[in-house]
Amino acid sequence: MANYMKMHFVMFVLLLICIHETKLAIxxxxxxxxxxGKLAIQSSEYPTRKYPASKAVNGILTDFAHTDEEKTPWLRIDLGRNYKIHEIEVIARSNCCADQLHDLDIKVGKSVHDMYLCGHYTGTPKVVGQRIAVxxxxxxxxRYVQIQIIMGWKNVLSAAEIIVWGR
Incomplete structure (x- = not known):
């Protein structure tokens, strides 16, 4: 009888997990x-001006946005209107320089003067092209999403893509 009860309990727990996962998927x-494709700006431009912030929101993972060297570089996206934000992904460059995305604060706000921390990434990506999800x-x-390096003295922020999942 005890084994029968345990089996029904396990089946019940598995059913609850399936229902929960189905709700998540839906x-x-x-x-x-x-x-x-939204408007993006960054705190500075790389000297050749070949790597504007717009390259971080164009859907192409083989190009990238790149700031000049500064203490706390940032990149900000204007989504055009308010969205409910679920997840933000930052994709490191695929050709080199994964260390140019380290110790990031990722903020969201209804105005650029009123941003709230969505999440923080500590450390440096281990491989080029790594996906950082918050x-x-x-x-x-x-309406605004901003990523910013907050540690170090001389930093360059370089990202292949920033994806903001919302509705």
Whole structure:
């Protein structure tokens, strides 16, 4: 009898997990990359001006945005209107320089003067092309998304793509 009860309990727990996962899968289906093609600016420009912030929101993983060297470089995306933000992904360059995305604060706000921390990434990507994912608190709404290096003295921020999953 005890084994029968344990088996039913395990089946019940598995059923709850399946229901939960199904709800998650259904709720993620309506998320889109709300940053694609939107206006992006960065704190400085690389001297040759070949790597503007717009390259971080063009959907092409083989090019990249690149700031000049400074203490706390940042890149900001104007989504055009407020969105409910679920997740933000930052993709490191695929050709080199993964160390140019380290110790990042990722913020979201309804105005550039009122940004809230969505998440923080500590350390340096281990491989080129690495994906850094930050899940925002469930009530995060904003028009602006900003990534910023917050550690070090001489930094360059270089990202292949920034994807903002929202609705």
């Amino acid at each position: 709720s993620f289906n309506d998320l889109t990359n709300v940053a694609y 899940w925002c608190p469930s009530d995060t709404v904003g």
